Amino acid sequence: MAKVATSAELRVASQRRWSERAIPISIQIGAWVSFVILLLPVAVVVLAGLNSGDYLTFPPEGLSLRWVIAFLTSPAWMGAYGFSMALALVTMVISTVLGTAAAIVLSRYRFRGRDMLRAYFLSPLILPGVVLGLALYVFYVVTDIGLAKSMTGLVIGHVLVTCPYVIGTVSAALVAFDVSLEEAARSLGASPWTAFRRITVPNISAGVAAGATFAFIVSFGQFDVSLFLSTPNLTPLPIALYVSLRYTFEPTAAAAGIFAIILVVVSMLITSRLVSLRKFGGIKFS
Amino acid sequence: MNTMDLTSSPYQNSFGRSVRVFLGGSRVFWLILPAFAFFLIFFFVPVLSLFLISLDKPVAGVVEPQWSFTATNFIRFFTRDTYYGAALRSIEMATLVALITLVLGYPLAFMIARTENPGRNTFYMILVLCAMQLDMVIRLYGLMVLLGDNGLINRALLDAGWIEEPLPLMYNFSGVVIGLVQFSLPLMVLSLIGVIRSINPSLEEAARSLGATRRAAFWRIIVPLSMPGILAGSLLVFAISISSYVVPALMGGWKVIVMPIHIYQQIAELGKWQFGAAIAVVLFATSVLAVVVYQRYAAITAGGRT
Numbered sequence: 001m002a003k004v005a006t007s008a009e010l011r012v013a014s015q016r017r018w019s020e021r022a023i024p025i026s027i028q029i030g031a032w033v034s035f036v037i038l039l040l041p042v043a044v045v046v047l048a049g050l051n052s053g054d055y056l057t058f059p060p061e062g063l064s065l066r067w068v069i070a071f072l073t074s075p076a077w078m079g080a081y082g083f084s085m086a087l088a089l090v091t092m093v094i095s096t097v098l099g100t101a102a103a104i105v106l107s108r109y110r111f112r113g114r115d116m117l118r119a120y121f122l123s124p125l126i127l128p129g130v131v132l133g134l135a136l137y138v139f140y141v142v143t144d145i146g147l148a149k150s151m152t153g154l155v156i157g158h159v160l161v162t163c164p165y166v167i168g169t170v171s172a173a174l175v176a177f178d179v180s181l182e183e184a185a186r187s188l189g190a191s192p193w194t195a196f197r198r199i200t201v202p203n204i205s206a207g208v209a210a211g212a213t214f215a216f217i218v219s220f221g222q223f224d225v226s227l228f229l230s231t232p233n234l235t236p237l238p239i240a241l242y243v244s245l246r247y248t249f250e251p252t253a254a255a256a257g258i259f260a261i262i263l264v265v266v267s268m269l270i271t272s273r274l275v276s277l278r279k280f281g282g283i284k285f286s
Numbered sequence: 287m288n289t290m291d292l293t294s295s296p297y298q299n300s301f302g303r304s305v306r307v308f309l310g311g312s313r314v315f316w317l318i319l320p321a322f323a324f325f326l327i328f329f330f331v332p333v334l335s336l337f338l339i340s341l342d343k344p345v346a347g348v349v350e351p352q353w354s355f356t357a358t359n360f361i362r363f364f365t366r367d368t369y370y371g372a373a374l375r376s377i378e379m380a381t382l383v384a385l386i387t388l389v390l391g392y393p394l395a396f397m398i399a400r401t402e403n404p405g406r407n408t409f410y411m412i413l414v415l416c417a418m419q420l421d422m423v424i425r426l427y428g429l430m431v432l433l434g435d436n437g438l439i440n441r442a443l444l445d446a447g448w449i450e451e452p453l454p455l456m457y458n459f460s461g462v463v464i465g466l467v468q469f470s471l472p473l474m475v476l477s478l479i480g481v482i483r484s485i486n487p488s489l490e491e492a493a494r495s496l497g498a499t500r501r502a503a504f505w506r507i508i509v510p511l512s513m514p515g516i517l518a519g520s521l522l523v524f525a526i527s528i529s530s531y532v533v534p535a536l537m538g539g540w541k542v543i544v545m546p547i548h549i550y551q552q553i554a555e556l557g558k559w560q561f562g563a564a565i566a567v568v569l570f571a572t573s574v575l576a577v578v579v580y581q582r583y584a585a586i587t588a589g590g591r592t
Contacts, residue, residue, distance in 0.1 A: 038413070044428035130529060139328075159328075217419045223421065228550075267419070271415075
């Protein structure tokens with residue numbers, strides 16, 4: 001049955017190989033359906049926030065900044081937005097410092113129990129956020145050291161859920177960094193600290209910045225952990241939005257959503273400049 | 287001993303060495319201490335205390351541990367159908383959500399993994415990551431405007447004359463499932479992309495050159511080889527769906543009572559701390575059980591290429 005391929009058959013084969021690279025149309029359709037599911041609710045929020053009427057209809061009655069202005073002039077909404085911003089910034093700084101320090105040890109040293117220690121730092125991701133918030137709330141109430149109903153108490157919860165992201169991103173940057181560069185600096189007479197500061201830090205700074213951005217945005221959008229820890233005086237934006245959706249359902253909430261969407265898009269654009277998103281994968285449990 | 291000794295002998299693994307490292311052989315090692323202490327004090331101690339409280343006898347309004355070690359709360363949970371029914375409903379719901387997100391997420395992950403143009407690829411990734419990072423409550427606002435009785439979808443269908451009555455798209459079980467699918471789809475996609483990208487294209491080419499159709503090559507080569515990603519993604523989606531409070535609360539309109547809602551009600555409304563803690567323990571145990579099941583199956587399907 002063996003036969004020699006003619007040049008025409010070879011051309012057909014090479015054409016087929018080229019077309020193999022194209023993605024089948026059925027998969028493309030499926031992919032765009034998923035994109036619509038992911039992005040349609042976001043588009044609806046933007047439209048509802050810029051709509052001139054009280055209810056969103058399709059097509060919209062007209063564009064106006066009515067709800068945006070209502071958001072910008074409402075002390076309650078601006079307070080929640082500002083509080084979330086402050087909470088996310090404080091969380092980001094603490095998480096980045098703690099997480100970077102831990103990541104340096106976890107990825108530069110080999111010692112017994114390292115994998116267990118890594119799992120130790122990832123464990124807040126496995127615990128449901130509501131349970132973590134509840135555990136912290138009970139802990140604050142029982143120990144009675146002034147953390148219950150305080151911003152510090154909220155920051156602690158947010159650091160616990162954002163730190164694993166910093167550790168992951170910084171570890172990835174450290175693994176990609178060639179240790180021999182630091183060794184070269186040492187052999188040329190630099191002290192360990194100088195070599196670290198002048199060689200390693202500049203090389204991993206993009207990873208650290210990406211981890212910090214992630215910590216900021218995870219904290220800014222955090223609902224579950226804040227549920228038990230927030231009070232009427234300390235209301236982050238997600239909790240304020242939840243209360244509004246439960247009871248009033250006003251378009252001002254959509255206007256607040258627009259500002260949160262802008263923040264997330266900007267953060268992701270910054271992240272994509274800092275690290276290659278191609279390498280980005282899900283969080284690993286095992 | 288200085289830092290370079292440690293990094294230049296990376297495969298040394300003796301216990302004595304790690305103890306020496308731990309006790310100050312290297313000053314750099316102490317960098318891990320703040321994070322370690324922080325997690326110990328504010329994560330492990332509170333979580334273990336919560337587990338302890340779940341074993342206390344139920345006294346309304348009392349938070350302090352009583353060290354009474356009784357299974358009353360758990361017996362109550364597993365003998366009243368309101369509670370174990372909620373657990374079963376949570377599991378059923380999370381399983382359904384995992385299946386739907388898999389079917390929806392796979393084509394998207396496949397398209398992103400096979401898009402070679404770096405600009406397009408980054409653009410797709412930014413879209414998925416933005417959708418994931420955006421606060422779920424904001425996305426729920428959009429979903430509620432779309433799915434309500436007076437929402438955009440029902441209005442469009444009524445105006446077109448295709449339906450007489452608004453379809454019950456939310457404030458019921460299916461509404462919660464739709465919300466959770468929207469919530470967890472990005473995580474499924476991210477779990478699948480890496481695995482699909484790592485499949486060697488020559489395996490598919492080999493199947494094709496041996497006469498398989500594209501469809502057959504896809505179902506018999508690509509899909510089985512993406513099994514580790516399918517399992518990891520399904521587990522993640524299961525775990526975050528079962529622990530979500532805000533999606534069932536808003537999309538279910540208090541008609542779909544799942545475990546996180548029971549926890550909140552027991553504690554914030556009834557002051558039953560011990561029983562609320564017990565439900566939290568059951569919720570956590572369910573997530574852990576999913577991880578254990580996953581690891582058993584992952585070992586089988588990975589076929590040695592972990």
